[in-house]
Amino acid sequence: MCRFFPLLLIVIVAVLAAGGFATAALGAEPPHATAEEHHLPLKPEVLFEVGRFAVTNSMLVTWIVAIGIIVFAQAATRNIKAIPTGKQNFLEWLVESLYNFLQNIIGADLVRKTFWFFATLFIFILFVNWFGLLPGVGTIGWGHRLADGGFHLDRPLLRGGNADLNMTSAMAIMFFALWLFWAVQAQGFGGVLVHIFGPKGESKGLMKIAMIGIFFVVGILEVVSILFRPISLSFRLYGNVYAGETILASMSTMVPSLAWLIPIPFYFMELLVGLVQAMVFMLLTAVFTLLIAQHDPGHEAHH
Amino acid sequence: MSGSIHIGLAALGAAIGVGLIGMGASSAVGRNPGAATPILVQAILAIAFAEAIVFYALYLAPK
Numbered sequence: 001m002c003r004f005f006p007l008l009l010i011v012i013v014a015v016l017a018a019g020g021f022a023t024a025a026l027g028a029e030p031p032h033a034t035a036e037e038h039h040l041p042l043k044p045e046v047l048f049e050v051g052r053f054a055v056t057n058s059m060l061v062t063w064i065v066a067i068g069i070i071v072f073a074q075a076a077t078r079n080i081k082a083i084p085t086g087k088q089n090f091l092e093w094l095v096e097s098l099y100n101f102l103q104n105i106i107g108a109d110l111v112r113k114t115f116w117f118f119a120t121l122f123i124f125i126l127f128v129n130w131f132g133l134l135p136g137v138g139t140i141g142w143g144h145r146l147a148d149g150g151f152h153l154d155r156p157l158l159r160g161g162n163a164d165l166n167m168t169s170a171m172a173i174m175f176f177a178l179w180l181f182w183a184v185q186a187q188g189f190g191g192v193l194v195h196i197f198g199p200k201g202e203s204k205g206l207m208k209i210a211m212i213g214i215f216f217v218v219g220i221l222e223v224v225s226i227l228f229r230p231i232s233l234s235f236r237l238y239g240n241v242y243a244g245e246t247i248l249a250s251m252s253t254m255v256p257s258l259a260w261l262i263p264i265p266f267y268f269m270e271l272l273v274g275l276v277q278a279m280v281f282m283l284l285t286a287v288f289t290l291l292i293a294q295h296d297p298g299h300e301a302h303h
Numbered sequence: 304m305s306g307s308i309h310i311g312l313a314a315l316g317a318a319i320g321v322g323l324i325g326m327g328a329s330s331a332v333g334r335n336p337g338a339a340t341p342i343l344v345q346a347i348l349a350i351a352f353a354e355a356i357v358f359y360a361l362y363l364a365p366k
Contacts, residue, residue, distance in 0.1 A: 283343075
């Protein structure tokens, strides 16, 4: 592995040098064309308001997906058979493989308690991501005619649910509250504090006092990183989905005569990204829970 | 086309980091296929931390 590092450094230095020229070139460019380009807006559009409660196009998508999942789960479990077929078979396959996967990672005790949340997150995020790739999402809506005869879409009716920071941060904040609850449930309130601030490993005498001081400072860093978790969780999902939609939009406007062909490979990539990001969100939340809820690793070394 | 150079640099660093983690994880699974699940967990965690840098750069960027 060490052989790669000199090469890597050369690449970085080369890119930095090229970056210097690029900024000079960018600085010379007049700042136009930004208003004319049709960018995907960062935030969803408000469709209508009920009192002071605004309903946005991304909320509509999350509701449609949620209703779809609920109706499918009801239909699949209406008449349960010992030998499953069709819908029931699919649902059992999905839930069972998720359960076994999570059990391997966070252990049998924890998965029994937390499976409902992680499985729901995974299934919901996955289908919201994939729903956003259907034709018609983001392309049907209200707009206005342009002077040159074209059409500009101002308010699409539907927008990928996770391309909305409100949705992803709602999930991240809800996980954070549950994480706190599970942590206190597993360790007790003092146990959580000891887990974060307490010294790890074994030491004697004066070393012990020094270790307590050091691990207290480490604990403060730990608190900062814990507080950053909901932010990075929500921005990761939002950033990936939003960037995917932007790529699809710009790929289909790049060459007008080939608009039907160029986005196709990117649609396959977005299918993969949708799956991977659902997996990452579930795995990260599960591992964060495992980290706080498991008992001291030093403790187990004695057995 | 226009953009911010520091977001580009953050993306470059994160990409190198994710690549190194992926390389390490796949060679680890190659050596010890039985440990695939714990390695996956470690790799996903490490990739998540490396990747988060880009989002900090993206959202701390002056608009």
